Amino acid sequence: GTRATIFFTKEPYSQDALHGRSAILRCEVEEPVDVEFEWLQNGIPIQNTEQRFKEGSNLQFAAVNRHRDAGDFQCVARNLLTGEEARTANASFNIKWIETGSVVLKQPASVAEIQPSSTVVLRCHIDGHPRPTWQWFRDGTPLPDGHSTYSVSNKERTLTLQSASPDDNGLYYCCARSAVGFVCSQNNFTLNIIDESFPQAVIVPQDLIVTKNEEAMFDCQFAAVPPPTQEWLFEDSPITNRSKCPLNPASPHMPRTTVFANGSLLITQVRARSTGVYKCIGHGQRGKALVLKATLQLAEIEEMAPFSPKVLTANQGHRVACAAPRGVPTPHVWWERNQKRIPTAGRVHQEAEQLVFTTITETDAGTYTCHAANKAGEKKQELSIIVATVPKWVEMPKDSQLEESKPGYLHCLSKASLKPTVTWYRNGVSISEDSRFEISENGTLRINNVEVYDGTMYKCVSSTPAGSIEGYARVHVLEKLKFTPPPQPLQCMEFDKEVTVSCSATGREKPTIQWTKTDGSSLPSHVSHNAGVLSFHKVSRSDSGNYTCIASNSPQGEIRATVQLVVAVYVTFKL
Structure with missing residues (x-):
């Protein structure tokens, strides 16, 4: 056969590839049956790793590395049956990268050699491909190009201070940007030149908070x-010792002040x-004036917001916050109960501005006071805490026999720290x-x-915010002895006809029913x-009455109903 x-x-x-990002080199043949693939880098077979591995016939890069993945890659296809081999052309990556580095002192050779007026050269060790653009910063502020006291070389990645002075002191760092990204330097350089003719702060004024009329x-x-x-x-208005005169017309708003010889x-x-704001300014023979600022504030404390009473559920954890009132300085907050501070640990404790109950009990109910204080004074606000417990039974509902037509009572008596709410269901x-009801x-x-x-069945539910209990009672009604329905008091009977008169009754026990003549005489034989x-088998006129x-x-005795029966003759006309 013909060799394929x-x-x-x-x-x-x-x-192009980005350092640290994924990439793929593809290699496919027309007839892949019995064909084996191998990848070479600079002519050497590539071993599979987690970062770089053969997937099918392609070469996969999980993260391109600018050092490891430099050079030429080639795909080799080999027919296992015929031994024939074919190779692709070489392919390579143009790997783009940017990498941070330090700011290094290039001139003079050491920090110790930096003197006032000496030339200082700093180099930025951020590099990348394609070549990034650099920017220098001092104390967070970018240094623009073309300045009289320093020069920037993008080619050399350097910042040159021609004649360094204390005015140049600060923290120097560099940042670089390219198509790949943006990075800033690590291990930055702090320049600290001491020129004795420049003013140096020996004592720095501190911010003060005082009470009114204090000094x-x-x-x-x-x-x-x-x-x-x-x-x-x-x-920003100068203070002189003359200004201590309160009647000085030049500056009526100037505080009463004294400047001492030692600068205080x-x-x-x-x-x-x-x-x-008070500014203390030192002027030396050379260099910029040194400005130190300090603020004077009056101590103050505002009223505290009132608390509304809190109902907390027993046997649970609770936290109650006390917001510090506005004040200068910020007021310190603490909780008290019965004039004693709440401790910082324990079942009931204070955590920052919060009153914490890890588990609250009935004994924790009562009044707590939140205090806030600073230099201006102290404020306090009381909080009433009510501990809600689950109701307990005093008397549960129970199955009851109630008499018909009389009032009936079902009891549901319970107690709790808060008065329970009772709901009945039928x-x-x-x-x-x-x-x-x-x-x-x-x-x-x-x-x-x-x-x-x-x-029927009744249910009572007794509840508080802490929970509820419920009890059931079945009611059995004791019926009264009564006619059902009561007989009609006046009834007509048709003469010479057969007539019946009904009387029915109910009671706790089935009653016995008897008819008698109201006058006591016995019933006639035909009744x-x-x-x-x-x-009445055949009504006669004498049956009226x-x-x-x-x-x-036996348990309820007897009841009576009297009926007046009237005999009537109905006249019919025959046509």
Whole structure:
């Protein structure tokens, strides 16, 4: 047969890649059956690693490395049956990168050799491909090109200070930007030139907070050779010893001040108008004036916001915050109970401005006071804490027998740290108070007039914010002895006809029903009664009169109903 020639359908090609990013070199042949692939770098076979590995016939780079992945890559395809071999053209990466570095002193050779007026050269060791552009910074401020006191070389990556002085002191660093990204230097360079003719701060004035009418003293001192001169400014107006005269018409708002020979400034009887920014300025023979600032504030403390009482659930963790009132200086906050500070550890403790109950109990209920204080004074605000417990039974609802037509009571008595709310349910539907039902303060349910249909299941729920308990009671209604329905008091019977008169009753026990004549005489022979039905077999005129129905049972006695029976003759006309 004809030997199949290896023919590449995809070959690797030279391309741009970013250092640290992924890349792929492709290699595919027309007939891949029985073909094995191998990749070479600079003619040497490549071993698979996590960062660089063969995937199918392609070469995959998880993260391109500018050192490891430099050079020429080549794909070799080998037919395992015929031994034929084919190679692609070489391909390489143009790897783009940017890498941070330090700021290094290039001239003079050491920091110790830096003197006032000497030339100082700093070099930025950030590098990259393509070549980035650099920017120099001093104390966070960019240094623009073309300045008289320094020069910048992008080619050399250097910053040259022609004649360094204390005015050039600061922290120097560089940043660089390219298409790849933006980085800033590590290990930056601090320049600190001491020129004795420049003023140096010996004592720096501190910010002060004082109470009204108290005095304030700012200390400030400079050193230089020859000795420096010093002045004080208040809100940028010069302070002189003359200004201690309160009637000085030139500056009526100037505080009462004294400047001492050692440079200290005393302000007596500090008022609101004395507050603001004070500047202590030292002037040397050479260099910029050194300006030190200090602020004078009056101590103050505002009122605290009131608390509303808090209901907290028993046996749980709770936190109550006390916001510090506005004040100068910031007020310090603490909690007290019964004039004793809440400790910083324990079941009840203070954590920063919070009152913390890890688990609250009924004994923790009461009044707590949050205090806030600073130099201006102390403020406090009381907080009432109510601890809500789950209700406990005093008397649970229980199954009850209630008499029909009388008031009936179901008890649901419970207690808790907070008065429980009681809700009653009848067959699962909540009972609202109306003409039939009343719920008393202690939770007892009164049924004003018990009906037979009130015999059902009742539920009582007693609840507080901490939880609830519930109890059930089944009501059995004791029926009263009664006619159902009461017989009609006046009834007509048709003469000479068969007539029945009914009387029925119910009670706790099935009652016995009897009929008698109301006057006590016995019933005529043609009148019978059975199971409450009075039967007249043939009504005669003498059957008119009053009859009494008697219903009785042993537990409830008897009840009577009298019926007046009237015999009537109905006239019919025959046409």
